[in-house]
Amino acid sequence: MSALLLFATPEDVETAFYRAFLDEDLDDLMEIWSEEEEVFCVHPTGQRLSGLTMIRESWQSLMNPARTGIRQIDVTCLLKWQTMLMATHQLVETLRLDQEQAGPMIVTHTYMRGSCGWRLVCRHCSASSETILMPESAGHVLH
């Protein structure tokens, strides 16, 4: 992925994020985060990550399917709020592990548009209380 990559929409950033995770490409995954704004990431464990260095280290440890068992992520966008320079998406993620499914997870992504197009500035992920899985037809399946 080019260092000068321009994401034209928040959706492009989102697609690139999940693709990079499943491709185990840490450089691509970091490319989607803003370098112009402060960035923040909250994991379902309740861990708070502030800044690119902490985020990179954490996702590096997560991008190992042999360890995490994550083989596929089904993503459904429930709501979007968008203006010219900022957008927030509310998503549901269902993780497909080696032997089972996990989740769903509830995710809030906030994006900002800067000199290099749209980038992610904030990801907040927590476990949903729901046990009913999203129908596959409703979601955007990345695998």
Added chain:
Amino acid sequence: MSALLLFATPEDVETAFYRAFLDEDLDDLMEIWSEEEEVFCVHPTGQRLSGLTMIRESWQSLMNPARTGIRQIDVTCLLKWQTMLMATHQLVETLRLDQEQAGPMIVTHTYMRGSCGWRLVCRHCSASSETILMPESAGHVLH
């Protein structure tokens, strides 16, 4: 609170939100949510609330200190991202209960500016993994 209330800043909405909760004023609490945009709220339990009716019913049940034991909320804003029409805040909440403290909670609030000034469109709250409480001097204490 007037139905024509204009919040001049996202911070004004945020202050009104916590004030209304502690005052047990459900009408004031609902006033801070947008009526022009779809609204969404995620509780630390993982419950997802979509729309004003679900949000009202849920917060009504939470605004009973005899039941919840919540007497005070210490709020610390960690990060803010803001443009002309949209803002996202990352916060830490510590709940002071009758006999103890709970939390911290990690909160993402997204606000949008519409014809009635700033309003909340999305609240995502989940439990933090940290057990170290925020120093009181760093936070904005509402009680």
